[in-house]
Amino acid sequence: xxxxxxxxxxxxxxxxxxxxxxxxxxxxxxxxxxxxxxxxxxxxxxxxxxxxxxxxxxxxxxxxxxxxxxxxxxxxxxxxxxxxxxxxxxxxxxxxxxxxxxxxxxxxxxxxxxxxxx
Amino acid sequence: xxxxxxxxxxxxxxxxxxxxxxxxxxxxxxxxxxxxxxxxxxxxxxxxxxxxxxxxxxxxxxxxxxxxxxxxxxxxxxxxxxxxxxxxxxxxxxxxxxxxxxxxxxxxxxxxxxxxxxxxxxxxxxxxxxxxxxxxxxxxxxxxxxxxxxxxxxxxxxxxxxxxxxxxxxxxxxxxxxxxxxxxxxxxxxxxxxxxxxxxxxxxxxxxxxxxxxxxxxxxxxxxxx
Numbered sequence: 001x002x003x004x005x006x007x008x009x010x011x012x013x014x015x016x017x018x019x020x021x022x023x024x025x026x027x028x029x030x031x032x033x034x035x036x037x038x039x040x041x042x043x044x045x046x047x048x049x050x051x052x053x054x055x056x057x058x059x060x061x062x063x064x065x066x067x068x069x070x071x072x073x074x075x076x077x078x079x080x081x082x083x084x085x086x087x088x089x090x091x092x093x094x095x096x097x098x099x100x101x102x103x104x105x106x107x108x109x110x111x112x113x114x115x116x117x118x
Numbered sequence: 119x120x121x122x123x124x125x126x127x128x129x130x131x132x133x134x135x136x137x138x139x140x141x142x143x144x145x146x147x148x149x150x151x152x153x154x155x156x157x158x159x160x161x162x163x164x165x166x167x168x169x170x171x172x173x174x175x176x177x178x179x180x181x182x183x184x185x186x187x188x189x190x191x192x193x194x195x196x197x198x199x200x201x202x203x204x205x206x207x208x209x210x211x212x213x214x215x216x217x218x219x220x221x222x223x224x225x226x227x228x229x230x231x232x233x234x235x236x237x238x239x240x241x242x243x244x245x246x247x248x249x250x251x252x253x254x255x256x257x258x259x260x261x262x263x264x265x266x267x268x269x270x271x272x273x274x275x276x277x278x279x280x281x282x283x284x285x286x287x288x289x290x291x292x293x294x295x296x297x298x299x300x301x302x303x304x305x306x307x308x309x310x311x312x313x314x315x316x317x318x319x320x321x322x323x324x325x326x327x328x329x330x331x332x333x334x335x336x337x338x339x340x341x342x343x344x
Binding site: 002004005006008009010012013016017021029033038039040086089090091098099100108109110111112113114115116117 | 120121122123124125126127128129130131132133134135211212213214216248249252253274275277278281306307309310311313314
């Protein structure tokens with residue numbers, strides 16, 4: 001259900017961006033997102049929600065692409081990076097240390113927008 | 119038609135919410151008002167916790183509550199009996215409070231009372247472990263409740279909630295003798311997910327742990343007001 005609110009935020013950000021570009025004169029082809037694995041977003045739900053929300057609007061023909069960013073942590077004992085797993089309590093496999101530092105996976109970003117001028 | 123152009127913007131999807139959350143925080147700071155975002159699953163004991171806490175705090179501090187609820191004002195009605203300002207925020211179908219809702223709640227609170235006289239604003243979020251922690255509201259600290267009837271594995275299953283929390287209250291610990299529940303396993307799962315969080319065990323029945331919770335709040339208020 002939270003994907004609905006994320007979509008609202010995304011559309012508002014798109015509106016803000018488009019105002020600077022002269023919205024009437026552009027066609028947005030792709031909105032390229034980066035979504036981290038350590039977020040509450042289900043990518044397919046976000047795409048479906050977006051597609052339903054923009055029907056009949058200026059973003060109707062726009063496509064969402066999602067690059068999934070892996071969840072990566074850093075072991076605070078030996079500084080090695082690792083992919084935390086729920087099954088292992090997110091601990092580092094090298095030193096069995098708790099997850100202190102997250103390197104990536106918390107991203108919720110509009111990375112870029114591909115558009116054409118009419 | 120022209121060739122496609124790629125505009126690299128690297129903007130947070132929740133930028134609109136974060137922007138409003140920053141505005142809320144500026145308001146809280148101008149009022150010298152500490153704001154706590156209280157989150158948990160439904161039935162973990164948020165409202166009961168607030169009932170006791172507000173009564174205990176009333177000897178020392180002035181409090182107010184923004185009460186998030188999906189469809190009813192039942193929790194707000196309970197807290198209003200304590201004669202403190204309470205503003206219900208009915209979220210409808212939304213499963214969390216967002217910064218705009220809290221901004222609206224704050225405007226209603228301003229009509230009820232001058233927030234300058236307040237020390238602490240407790241925001242009870244909608245009961246849900248999945249997404250409330252992802253939506254900033256302008257709070258200074260996040261407090262997550264986890265009742266022992268929910269199981270030891272919840273910090274691992276809903277890691278974002280427990281990773282983001284500054285304080286985790288383990289509630290309903292009076293039930294420990296009656297349940298096959300390993301509190302050390304729960305604490306270990308909390309440490310794995312969020313080694314930096316403060317953790318307090320608490321019971322609204324026996325009131326155990328409430329002294330530590332009150333101390334935690336008092337310390338935060340006094341430090342904030344310095």
